[in-house]
Amino acid sequence: MIKLFRSYNPLNMLWLALVLILLRITFLSAIPIKEEFPFAELFSRLHLPSSYQYVFPPGLDLFLAGCLVYGQALLINYLVNYHNLLGRSTFLPALTYVTASSLFPPFLMLGAPLVCNFLVIWMLFKLFSFYKGEDIKSTSYDLGMIVAVGTLFYLPFIYLFLTIWLALVVFRPFNWREWVACIIGFATIFFFLAVSYYLSDRMQQFYDIWLPLAAKFKVVISFNYYNYLVLIPVIIILVLGFFKLQQNFFKSYVQTRKSLQLLMMMFLIAGFSFYIRPDFHLDHFLLCAIPAAIFFAYYFLYANYRWFYESLYIILLASIIYFQFNTF
Template identity: 60%
Template sequence: MINLFKSFNPLNILWLAILVFVLRMGYIAEAPDKLQFVFVEPFARLLLPVGYEYALSPFENVCLAGLVVLGQAVLLNFLVNKYNLLGRSTFLPSLMYVTVTALFPQFLILSAPLLCNFLLIWMLFKLFSFYKGDDAKSTAYDLGMIVALGSIIYLPYIYLFLAIWLGLVIFKPFNWREWISGILGYVTVFFFFAVFYYLNNRLGSFYQIWAPLGTKFPNSINIKYLNYLVLIPVIIIIGLFLFHFQKNYYKSYVQVRKSFQLLLVIFIIAGLSFYVKSQFSLTHFVLCAVPAAVFLAYYFAYASRKWFYESLYLLLLISIIYFQFNTF
């Protein structure tokens, strides 16, 4: 399958769609009677006064989530090929994204973090454009607005604001106006949000929006470790990616090196921001799927032993499907 997606063939989109369905069959068979879908934070419910959480049946929920993942996979593939992050045009980023977003059952349903991946991919288009852009002020302003929109959908997304400043550090010489532009973009969205609160006589509670950011980082998390065995093939592949990337690091274009630095930063920020939500949920970590998919795609793009990388990917697929039917 890896060899099939190494080539840049538009027909691979059809195979992607089939894989999206296959990776969701197990969950559809075992899905609960009801699935809740909340795509805005509680403080934004004034914008959506009607009840919608259970408007979709579990089957509709999972199928719509599959379509969302397929669309995001195609966008991510276009992004990686546009900026030549793999050194060649392939469909591997889309394949890896579809695979990574099926790692856990919580990834297979519609959720606010999953929708935020559209915004994250949009941010990456703009962040990567810093490298050749002469004036990044307008781009930073747009990025601030995107982060603000993401915060309304899913509050932990606010930490992706750091990616704007770190992107400026990585790609551009220091210019304080560009740094301020990102803040102004974020404030613009919430200024109009504050006006909406004022018109609804709720301005007093507007300041409580950011209260969860004061939550202390947890000292321990109660998890069932056996449910995470599916990550073993992923960890192996990421380790192989790091090995291959460090060998090719200085052979790569400067923009490619800087882009991977930014992706690593985003991966870390997205992973560590889970604590903002009082209840631990694996759903949050679907935000890590975008950079993780690029890392995995890089390894498979440069892997040379067909029997090994095909077997490794097959092991990953089998693990995903197995753990959909077996929880510990």
């Protein structure tokens, strides 16, 4: 399987679709009868019809989520190859994203984090352009607006604003105008939202939407450890990927090294931003799937022993399918 996707062959798009179906068809028997789709936060939800959460029937929900994941996988594959993040063209980023976005049953359903991954991909295209850009103030402004739009859909997305500043640190010499431009872009979206609240005499509700940002971190989070055993092969692949990346780090181009560093920081920011949600759901970690998939692909592309990396991927696939059938 991995050997097949190591090559950049258009026929791999068909194999990718088959892997996507394999990882999701086993979940058909466990689809909730009525699945809520809260794709907007409270402050933007007030402008939508009250019944929008249940607009999709369960089967259609799963199908649309699969279509979104397939489209995102192809975009990520194009992003990685266009910026030469792995050193050569391959279809592995698409395969690993389809796999990473199927780890847990909540990942398989339509939700705000899945929709926001399109914005993450858009952000990465613009962030990676910082390295060779001469005047990036307009790009920085656009990125601020993208984060603001993502925040309308999913509040934890606001923390990805930090990745803009981190990208400016990693890719650019200091220019205060570029730092301020992204703030203005972010404020532009919420300025018009505040105006709509002001005109409807609901400014107090606009102030209340920011309260979760000051919430205390929940030290104790209860969960069933058996449901997360699927993460064992994931952790092994990530660790091996980081070791392989360390070995080849200084053999890569400067832009590639900086881009991979930015992806690592984005992975950490997206992962730790879950705590501001009072009603935390596991699908939040779909925001981590894009950088994780790229690190997965890096390992599988440069791994030496075929029997080992093929077996490791098959174990991961088997674990995902097994835990879709079994809940402890």
